[in-house]
Amino acid sequence: MMKSQNQQPWVEKYRPRHLKDVVGQTEIVKRLKIFTGPSGRSMPHLMFAGPAGTGKTTCALALIRDLFGPKMKRNATYLELNASDARGIGVIRTDVKDFAKTQPPQGVPFKILVLDEADSTTPDAQQALRRTMEKFTQNCRFILICNYSNKIILPIQSRTSLFRFSPLSESEIIERVKFVAERENVDIEDDGIRALIYVVNGDMRRAVNYLQAAASLGEKINEELVYRITGKINPLEIHHLLEAALAKEFMVAKRKLDTLFKQYGLSGRNIIKQCHQEVFNLEISERAKLDILKLLAEIEFRLSQGATEEIQLNSMLAKLAIIDL
Numbered sequence: 459m460m461k462s463q464n465q466q467p468w469v470e471k472y473r474p475r476h477l478k479d480v481v482g483q484t485e486i487v488k489r490l491k492i493f494t495g496p497s498g499r500s501m502p503h504l505m506f507a508g509p510a511g512t513g514k515t516t517c518a519l520a521l522i523r524d525l526f527g528p529k530m531k532r533n534a535t536y537l538e539l540n541a542s543d544a545r546g547i548g549v550i551r552t553d554v555k556d557f558a559k560t561q562p563p564q565g566v567p568f569k570i571l572v573l574d575e576a577d578s579t580t581p582d583a584q585q586a587l588r589r590t591m592e593k594f595t596q597n598c599r600f601i602l603i604c605n606y607s608n609k610i611i612l613p614i615q616s617r618t619s620l621f622r623f624s625p626l627s628e629s630e631i632i633e634r635v636k637f638v639a640e641r642e643n644v645d646i647e648d649d650g651i652r653a654l655i656y657v658v659n660g661d662m663r664r665a666v667n668y669l670q671a672a673a674s675l676g677e678k679i680n681e682e683l684v685y686r687i688t689g690k691i692n693p694l695e696i697h698h699l700l701e702a703a704l705a706k707e708f709m710v711a712k713r714k715l716d717t718l719f720k721q722y723g724l725s726g727r728n729i730i731k732q733c734h735q736e737v738f739n740l741e742i743s744e745r746a747k748l749d750i751l752k753l754l755a756e757i758e759f760r761l762s763q764g765a766t767e768e769i770q771l772n773s774m775l776a777k778l779a780i781i782d783l
């Protein structure tokens with residue numbers, strides 16, 4: 459028993475169970491809490507949109523728990539389905555409908571169906587979904603989860619109340635990472651936390667996953683370890699690379715690039731991506747930044763077409779050297 463408990467992924471172990479425990483997304487949480495109060499019965503269909511790892515599924519489940527309490531029972535009062543299931547439209551024609559058409563059990567005002575990746579379905583499937591949502595609104599409220607709300611057909615958009623999730627802020631990720639690290643008794647240095655923030659881009663799932671992966675090595679968690687396990691280059695090194703190239707020190711830049719390639723074993727496109735992220739931290743004119751962005755876009759495109767990495771990256775260094783700062 460103990461063992462399986464320990465092996466539970468931390469993302470699940472530390473998934474907030476109640477709305478009050480959700481980190482950030484304050485406006486969303488505030489609006490959702492209203493449905494758990496006396497006006498719960500008036501809850502409309504909802505749509506949660508936003509990037510991965512920001513709390514969409516977490517908020518859906520927490521809302522259901524706060525609303526239903528001990529009556530939260532899978533298959534009875536709520537159901538979570540994934541629309542990108544291999545059976546495609548079948549999920550919507552059968553599973554969704556079967557759940558939605560039956561009356562809610564005693565003591566709950568309606569059932570709730572959470573449909574994840576709703577934007578992965580075809581417009582046809584969405585039309586079928588819309589009809590089911592309309593027909594069985596009395597029995598069942600829907601929470602549709604998606605990355606992009608504009609990939610959902612308008613008739614559904616207009617029948618749901620939209621909640622836009624944003625990437626979590628630095629301080630929110632710091633707060634959560636410190637919280638989990640403390641509970642799990644792992645030591646993480648400040649530079650390790652900063653590195654985590656850099657690599658996860660507002661995605662809390664990745665932050666917690668990387669923390670667990672780093673902790674499992676049993677070493678002190680610092681920036682070096684975080685970059686090692688995430689396969690990212692320390693942004694300082696990218697910064698030095700760009701600076702050397704812009705300063706027209708071609709050979710210095712080239713040696714730096716060669717070491718990065720060897721040391722990290724990254725693809726050219728990954729390096730370009732990180733250069734792109736770092737451009738905004740360079741102390742050069744706006745104009746020069748725009749030139750670099752255009753250049754990076756060009757190189758990235760060529761690499762995507764199968765051009766040779768070494769030749770393209772050297773050409774990038776050469777072109778950086780002729781940019782007016």
Ligand SMILES: Nc1ncnc2c1ncn2[C@@H]1O[C@H](COP(=O)(O)OP(=O)(O)O)[C@@H](O)[C@H]1O
Nearest residue numbers: 469472473481510511512513514515516662663
């Ligand atoms: N706002 C948040 N507060 C606390 N933990 C979060 C938050 N968002 C994500 N997480 C962590 O990441 C995991 C995945 O979150 P989830 O809600 O499934 O993301 P998604 O937006 O992709 O549905 C959760 O189990 C939790 O550990």
Ligand SMILES: [Mg+2]
Nearest residue numbers: 514515516574
């Ligand atoms: Mg999710």
